[in-house]
Amino acid sequence: MKTLLSLLTLFSLLVTSEAKRLEVLFLGDNGHHKPSERVPQIMQGLGPKGVNFTYTSDANCLHDGSLSNYDALMIYANIGNITAEQEKGILDYVYKGGAFLPIHCASYCFLNSMQYVKLVGAQFKSHGVGTFTTEIKKPDHPIMSGFKGFETWDETYVHHKGTDDRNILQTREGEPWTWTREPGKGRVFYTAYGHDQRTWGNPGFHDLVYRGLLWAIGEKKSKDFLSVDIPKLVRRDGDLVPNYERRPEPIKVHLPLSVEDSLKHTQVANGLDISLFASEELGLYSVIEIDWDEKGRAWVIETRDYPNELKPAELGQDRIRILEDTDNDGKADKAILFADKLSIPTGMCFARGGLIVQMAPHFLFLKDTDGDDKADIREIMFSGWSTGDTHAGPSNLKYGFDNWIWGVMGYAGFNGKVGDKQHRFGQGVYRFKPDGSELEYLGRTSNNTWGLGFSENNDVFISTANNQSSVYMPIPRTQYDRFEGLDQSGSLPGIDANKKFFPITPNFRQVDVFGGFTAAAGHHLYTARSFPKDWWNKAALVNAPTGNLVYRAQIIPDGSHFIAQNGWNLVASVDEWFSPIYSEVGPDGAIWMSDWYSFLIQHNPTPNKGRGGFDAKRGKGNAFESPLRDYTRTRIYRFTSKDSNPSQSFDLSKKNPKDLLNALQSDNLLWRMHAQRLIVESGDKDTFSSALKDIIKNSKPDAVGVAGGAIHALWALHGLGSIDTEAVAMGLKNKSPGARRAAAATAPRSEESLKILMTALQDPDHQVRKDVLLAISEMPPSEEVGKFLHSMKNDNFILNDRWLPTAFQMASARHGSGYLKAALANSEPANATSPPKTVKIPKNNLIQNPGFEAISGEMPKTWRPRNYSGKANHKLVSPGRGGKGYAIMIESESGADSSVFVDVKVKKRTTYELTAWIKTEGVKTLRGGRGAQLNIHALPDQPRTAAVKGDKDWTRVSVRFKTDDRGTISINCLYGGWGHATGKAYWDDLELVQIDAGQGPDISEDTESIVAANLYRHATPVQVSSVLNEMITKPTKLGNKIKSMVRPPEIKVAKIEEDEDTLARTHQVIKLKAIEGLKFDKTNLEAEAGKPIALIVSNPDLLQHNFVLGKPDTMQQLGSAADSIITNPKAIEMNYVPDIDSIIAASKLLDPGTVEIIKLKPLKKGKYPYVCTFPGHWRIMQGYLNVK
Template structure:
């Protein structure tokens, strides 16, 4: 079959309303089958400086006549019949092209030049003239050679230095969608180096400025940086009043409002700053948490936010945290955390993979974040606080499906991850009725090296999340345009901070080999470069052309609980959270009844989630409100209800009475399993955990599977037994002719001196065996990457456990661990000198039929391995002998079971709870088969008269009760005639 050639079709539509000197706009219609996103990526990058701007979609539902009218042409890289709205196009304007050979960077002229001519011609003579006039009218771009422009990419000719541009020139070169526009709010000299924004109750923008970055870091925190209030006093959408709230700060990376003031992340400490006399200048300054690393100024703590659960959140890179909070020593790195605003508590939550500069939550309070390099957005499904010591559990996972960044200029400078994310910042979500519906729920990631704000289309995927490629919100060819922060402001527009710097790359330091010249590493870990700017900066707003501008801002009155309660249903997430924070911090218990009404309404409104947590923060959540939330139609509300449950006896009763551990919404079910880790271990919980662990749905979903692994260890409720050890000579008692343990072979991963000099032997030295007479030892005098391995056969889609005991001595750097080399599952890592330490990992083979088990020594020093096991995990079978049900025992369970007492939800003889239907005479209305199914799978047998909630409030009794108990309860119900 011949390949379908992409087609360019001029639209037979009226000229654009804004027809005037401007770039030609092209709608690129693609599909995964044709590689459309990659093809669009190419033309966006190579035509952006030529005044051709592209928007991409593969979704036919988005291609309406109204949307088409906003473009000058369509580039079709998909079957035309997939986009019905194209039917009315003028066929005489059809232009074909072929993307073969276009995947180079840049694409060859033989591809670009003919396509450029065809696109311009397709747009028509008027738009051709408009484009030419626009190019002619542009403020000139000034460039000059400069040795400080590193050529990391090894281009044939290094890029020249682009001199800074005016706001007008920069905006002329900056693209957003045709129904959006970018408006300036503030710029130099009124502001300088904006790194983070926040908004007060009046809607005023507060900006953290840092000219000290990257080299001016001081341990004392005294510097030249400021927090500034930017205010629009005349309502024209631009700031005209600037007030310095606090100065002499040192690299403040973030700020958030709390307790009538602000919390500022300024490593090595978090500061609380407050104005007490009403002059908009801080006169209170207190340290609240100390211990944040300052070794590298682009890896510090940042991204502070108030969370829906009334904690404060943030992230930290590899500069890490090492300090004492609430009398407890804390150490963590590269991930997200939450803390109390008085500094009394700090919890590390989600572990990422590299330097981190992103923390956010969607409207439901689900946790996200991101790293700078190659993994711009993570979903945090399981808090690290719930994971037992010694167990390795996935607490966060990279979820973006596209690693490319869709720049509109080839003139970008990156030291690694070329064309991808290397300086990603932020992951805030768009929640605003004042922006187009297609943007709702998308996360924004700034990538200043590529001059873009990208969009991540976040959707649930099982109990986890996935982030599809949403292309760009903002993209620029101005090489000084550097978005570093983006969020929805109180007016419903997207606000972003333009760092305005030609030099973004922090490290590594350029050298002749990498960059083309030798530079010097300065304080703060950044390379010294005279081209770094310390005075410029801009704040912009991205607004929708369907919204009157400037949009009205809901000004929150801290003395009006009714207004604050109503604001919990604002279409802007920032206003909702600000209102919630005020209600909680000011202890407005007078609002409790109004808050309960929002939860009890069961109408799916977002305000119910905030009302629930506001009540929790006010210690005013009662059982009726909790039950209403746990049984709500809205899965988001059910999810937050289970998260808000206390771990005490009352919370456990509500939990087990709700059946939420089998919620039909997988993300809510995950939240329920996480909550189960907070409860104290009881025999009933152990029974439940074992049965949840073997549930097919929980085993097949990676997040639910991880949660049940955590629960099994937490509650000592192992649902699986280990099959035979599949490894040869696992105690290393038999030594082969080569001096290595029989059945094991050496495998090296590089040819460094440390690796080549590594010595693997069996040893029987006293104290260096865990059991038996021998262990295996690796000793290296230099940094090495070496292993012993044994290959094994696997069954597809089968769970396996890999474990061993490890002892180390004189270890310097690196790690000692085990892994399956083919599947990439790895145990916990031993990274310092340690006596015998047990490590393990449990994983599913997926489609694999072979495994290769490594004893890994990626370090310098001495390591010993012993008692290695690799076993299939087989579900434990029930051993209890079940007799006929005993109605008397069943009656005791009905009234008294600590977890599954039916009386918690049902009435019988006028006693109990009316959550579910009354059970008087149930056996005269229903047969045994019906009752059996109702007990085993309540959602399959909702009572016909029960319409209060879309899910059964009753937990599946087979999960909670032992087999004999199940039969006894059923016998009791069968006696109710």
């Protein structure tokens, strides 16, 4: 014991080459103690001391083998019951020598197990609250020796069922407070401290837990751990470090660390190892991206010009090199210069036998033509990328499943010509053809963007820099652009359920969104099989250099949508130079990461004395200038799983068909994508088509449902131009949803494909159903399909999903004639006198516990606090408004952006009104904060009330808003709001009421309107005519409602060939035109007998029409002939003009925008009928020429 005490003081001084950090498994729950919010506090407290925490809320960790991977188990949870297997697991772990740290509420956990109560040493009985210190009873115990104690606000626990063998270290007013036990070969450390953030953020609590941990793991482990030299961070004076956080004293720069010393300060996800691949020892500097060629070699972009030294062509300091490990020791020992004299290249992608490079303002194509690994060709593909802000430009080039090149763009924007089309767009995602002939903008993001990743099923994910680390693109903008009345509604949806990141040092530095993502970069998923299964196709890697970490977002399907849940960190470091900016799966199945390694990583805003603490100068790249930007160091690390094998490697450079087909079935997406690209680029249909179909037929889904071979075989066939319905049919039969989706996406846009896809409209997978509907929306318009889609309009599988309603509307609009005919057939006649429908709108308050009268612990039931940045206290106070009951109070002294929220179920597409009463005491705003208000999370525009600040008595606030397709919203009592506030704010008496009937889950009314608005766009002229004819001849309520929505786009009519004034000298000039709604603009024309007539017939309608003039009293003959001509196989050649004697004159079939002059000899007096004999038109498009 005495040895342990002496080692504590030598913790950071002793040296050993075998660095090992302590691993603690932290078991929490989802209860009111909010363990997931407390663990970051202990991570920051003990991370610098070399302790790693891994969080879970799954109690199965107690018996699934996980405990063997940790030095200690910490429980901070109120889990009601424990299973027999879980109980045995924890007892075995402790009694066989494990370290167990139950904290605070862990003494009221697993209430059905007396064995667990005995293991802890007692059970919680009751509590009050207060601010106090405890009395140390055993000052000579190794945990207490030298411990000073601390004061904190906390719950005043009282216990019962205590065991006699507890070694009581601290008491509070005589009540045992902190103790130890030694059951079997294990050790237990318990303390009653720890109700909320006030204790968990207290350095004294950190010290106590650290001491308890070192004692609990045993003397040998403690001695080994403390003998490790975790070098002290040596800080220097004299540097200007921005202090955006307004710390009492700015953080000083610490000296850079060697690779070995930096790793001693670094935590890696449990079960993984980290190793160095390359560093500044190989001459590396500032690696902005890593990619791998078809040989598996690592290519890197290195930049010295970023961010402020953008130079003209051939004058840059940046380069692309190939790094090789020639002796297979896991480290690069050779670097080949592929291209130099570049300036701020930000991304690259292999294509066309070379490399496409993003280097604003240009995209370049570089190629080695003689095999020496040096670029001989350097061409500009296209230009237009803004250079106004170098961290807001293009990045993350990726070869897509669709054989296009994908990338993302920051707010700097693009304005240029690609192919023959001019484009202009800002932040978002785009794609272009590998030859640079065509570009498409696919979706807008909410803020600066530097991350893109594909799942193995071709789902598209994006990360934005600020406060939206995961974004999903369900349907591209190009799809919306095809349909009137449908759009992406602003930015692509964020899916990040967690807004925080988790540094293991308190010394992380940010500009804004403090404690959240302010420089998120990258969103590559783990797409190999060398890591544990819970990583496969789910774990997204988001680099957060301002937090010195890489965050793991766990992507969880939610119907056709996704949710990115907190997966904690892949890696985090106490070393403040550690700056991960790029992470991706390599050819070996490992995760490769570029550590920029620079103390200063922030770009902008430029510091000034009011914000940052000093006046700095803005550079040419819109980043502030600082000597702290380091370009002399960079490190590339590899993360490998302790228990898995690397991916099989390939050399595809020889383009051997057998190798390519084998790689197409690799368990690593990188190899599959290379193989697909090389097959497509070969253009060799004869060699590959049959073999690719065999892969589609025989490919089986793996343990997470991915059939990678089938997916890429379908896209390879598509890229070769040899996809056919046989391959599509095989793909749709595959048991992998991803393969079925690929089959739908690649299906030829033909009637034959349409028939096959109709069989997949009942697929049980939401994403498959979405992609089938989107594919159907691009097929030739079919009345039969439209009618079938109408029969699905009340399908709850579609209605209750996030994106299926939109895909359904697109498909219905494409096949609109059949859809509308079915809808019209089911509509009431226009003259029906059914009583109007009355919808009862409930006026009850939809918020549970709106006045906070029901209480659970210290908070009202159903309400939870949520902190975005800064430090805030959330309290239930009494009295509330009117001097009675309770109110919620949020306060902050230093400034915070925080809320107390409740989730409420609502109807879709329905209007609501939210009201509340707010009181403020000395509320001031900082950093763009608004004050105290209400706002609605989960809606795109986040509706909010007016903000209250200053000193205001109870003030009523309200906001009306309309829900979208989500069934739940989050109502926030928001403090600060998009910035910070200080002072006290109170909320009480919230009310949410429904205002209108809404549309609920029934989208039929929306769909009918959208289909009607798109009829001219997508239906054939014959189909449009048949719908209009139906609406006019058989009036219905629906027809009357949507008639005005069926509008052709404006058509410009061509000029007539003859001069009208000249024509008028010899003829009576009469004008007639076709208009929308199957009408002529005039139903009666007049002419004088005995004089020549010139009829100018024009067609500004979107449908085809003709003009047929008959002899007097022949209207019925003309109509009968028009009805009959549709069966004539030569009807189109005849311009739909019947071959009957009663016709005097006729025009040709007039296409939209055309005009024809029909010259008539003098006519006798009479009433001459005229009609349009295009099928279905004559009954409406008719009139008389009255010759007098």
